[in-house]
Structure formats: structure tokens, C-alpha cells
Amino acid sequence: MEEKFVGILDNNPHIYTIYPLRLKNNKLHFFKEYQKLKTISKQNQYDLVLDLQGLIKSALVARILSPNCVGFDQHSLREPLASWFYNTSFYIPYEENVILRNLKLTCKALNIELPDIHTKEPFLFSTYKSGITPTLLVITGSSWKSKIYPKEHFVNIINALHVKSFVAWGSEEERNDAQFICEHTNATMLPKMSLNELKAIIKNSQLIIGADSGPTHIAWALGRPSITIFGPTPSARNTVTTPINLTIDCEKAINARDINKHDFCIQHIDPLKIIALAKELLPC
Structure with missing residues (x-):
């Protein structure tokens, strides 16, 4: 690979x-x-x-x-x-x-x-031992700019949920977004991590929220509750929804053979909808 x-x-x-x-x-x-x-x-x-x-x-x-x-x-x-x-x-x-x-x-x-597929067991593994146990883990980035959920919306989500939150990042641009989010919330910015470390943190998290990206999909692979936010890519094609792995998208028809990487519809997804889903998944 x-x-x-x-x-x-x-x-x-x-x-x-x-x-x-x-x-x-x-x-x-x-x-x-x-x-x-x-x-x-x-x-x-x-x-x-x-x-x-x-x-x-x-x-x-x-x-x-x-x-x-x-x-x-x-x-x-x-x-x-x-x-x-x-x-x-x-x-x-x-x-x-x-x-x-x-x-x-x-x-x-x-x-x-x-x-x-709905009865699968976790199939990703990590040797890293971490004492970090996020109630909420936010994944800031994705492979295309048009798949990234606005940092300002993540601020609204974290401030509305009032739980122990951490923000993960990979690239320098993602780091800047993570820093902005943490400056406007009580969230903690994680250091840059290897995939081995990230898998351990995700496994320790009670809820993961992020865009259509590898790190967010790791939550599904590990059987951890998640909300995946979809913009210009079709949610039905790119993940499997379960009672604990939910999706939210732009509510528009998307042709899987003709993806528009310049469609920034993800920016218009109301954070209040994500907050409502998060409250369903978070422990009382």
C-alpha cells in the first residue's frame, strides 16, 4: 500500500x-x-x-x-x-x-x-497507550478544501455541547484551524500524531466528529460513535451508517462519477443539526 x-x-x-x-x-x-x-x-x-x-x-x-x-x-x-x-x-x-x-x-x-457488514468487529489496531480520553474528538481536515467543515461551525458545536473536547490535526493548515477552534472554546489541541497514536486516541473517544476523511472513517472501523459531515461527496457511497455512526450531508443529489471538487456546499450545513445528532450519541 x-x-x-x-x-x-x-x-x-x-x-x-x-x-x-x-x-x-x-x-x-x-x-x-x-x-x-x-x-x-x-x-x-x-x-x-x-x-x-x-x-x-x-x-x-x-x-x-x-x-x-x-x-x-x-x-x-x-x-x-x-x-x-x-x-x-x-x-x-x-x-x-x-x-x-x-x-x-x-x-x-x-x-x-x-x-x-453491520456485525463487524473492530479491525484496526494500535500499540500506543494513551491516557487521553476525549468525550468529543474533532477532526479538522480532509483531502480537499471543499470537504472541510468551517472552523467557526466547529466552535459553535463544541461550545454547545459542554464536554471534554480535543481537536486533532495533520497538516499546517489543519493546525491553524485547530488553534482557532481551541482559542474560541475550552477544547484542547492535540500534538501532531502518527497514525498509530491517532488510532489509540480515536479508540478512547466517546464521539468523533469530522468531515469525509480517513481519520473520521477510522472511528467506524474501530466501532466508535461518530458523525461524518459530507459535502461534495455522496455519503451513501462512502460510509456505512449504523446506530452509532451517523452522517449528515448537503441534501443534494451528487453523481459519484462526476464529483465537483469546487462545490463548497458543506459550508452551509447547519451546526445545530450536528449538535442535535451529537446529543443523541453522547452519554447522558
Whole structure:
């Protein structure tokens, strides 16, 4: 997997080995990574390789690792050419929920029954021991500016809930937002953390609120109560709602194949709606 995301799956007892790669926006390292993939392939002689990402780049990686690779068919992909690299492909509509799509592909490839995703157990793990136990953990950032919920709205949410709150951040811009939030509330700004540390903090939290981002989705993976705020991305496609994992969005139709990264509709989501959901999830 991409090198900077290895910490997400680290320490999982169900994973034998994680191979970090540097492929994202790094064409200069492609030949070096190609040689690494060829070595991995020779060492392991994989019976089957699944490509769950469904991009040309990931499909090429799967093909290098094994000729017996499986992925989505050309009608199920944003980059249809990726299907050319697969030995076997399956039709699973691109618009379906991402988590269920990946699960369906895995089950079809292995010829096993589809399990009930709502009865899953936590599947992320951390070795970090933390004494920080937030009642509320706020995640400030996301991968696009249009997916970031305004810091002023987070101020309103924290001040309305009156609970022990912490704010997590990753980039310098997120740090500035976190600092603003903490200056206008009684929240505590966390230091910059590794993914191993962040997983531990999320596991210790009673409620996580954040935009459509990896750290917010970790809460669902760990079985922790959460509210995920969606802007220009479709909530129904990007997470699974449960009684403790709620979503709120812009209440507009969004085409999963034609996402507008310049749509800042998230800014218009009323913080009062999030406050109401938070009060349902927080302990009395």
C-alpha cells in the first residue's frame, strides 16, 4: 500500500505482511518500485491478487504481483482501462457503497458468502497507550478544501455541547484551524500524531466528529460513535451508517462519477443539526 498510509493497517494480527510503496505522484521512483514489486512477486508466488482500488496504477501493480489478478470490470470503474490488466473481473456498479463494493469483489473472487457488514468487529489496531480520553474528538481536515467543515461551525458545536473536547490535526493548515477552534472554546489541541497514536486516541473517544476523511472513517472501523459531515461527496457511497455512526450531508443529489471538487456546499450545513445528532450519541 502507499507508504504514508501503512500506519492505518499496522499492528493488525490478521495481516501477515504490509509492503509500502511510493507510487503516488512520484513517477521518478516508478522503476525502483517496479523492481520491488517483481521481487515481492518472485518471493511469494501469489495464488491470487485482488485490486480493490480500481485505478490503472493499482491494476498495474496487481498484474505485476501475479497474472492471476482480480478486479472490477470496465463498466464498474472510473478508469475503465484498468480492467485490461485483470485475469478475472466482476461487475459491481461503481455507484454502490465503496465498502460493500470491495466486500462483494472479495467474496466473488474467493467464492464465499457476503457477510453482514453491520456485525463487524473492530479491525484496526494500535500499540500506543494513551491516557487521553476525549468525550468529543474533532477532526479538522480532509483531502480537499471543499470537504472541510468551517472552523467557526466547529466552535459553535463544541461550545454547545459542554464536554471534554480535543481537536486533532495533520497538516499546517489543519493546525491553524485547530488553534482557532481551541482559542474560541475550552477544547484542547492535540500534538501532531502518527497514525498509530491517532488510532489509540480515536479508540478512547466517546464521539468523533469530522468531515469525509480517513481519520473520521477510522472511528467506524474501530466501532466508535461518530458523525461524518459530507459535502461534495455522496455519503451513501462512502460510509456505512449504523446506530452509532451517523452522517449528515448537503441534501443534494451528487453523481459519484462526476464529483465537483469546487462545490463548497458543506459550508452551509447547519451546526445545530450536528449538535442535535451529537446529543443523541453522547452519554447522558
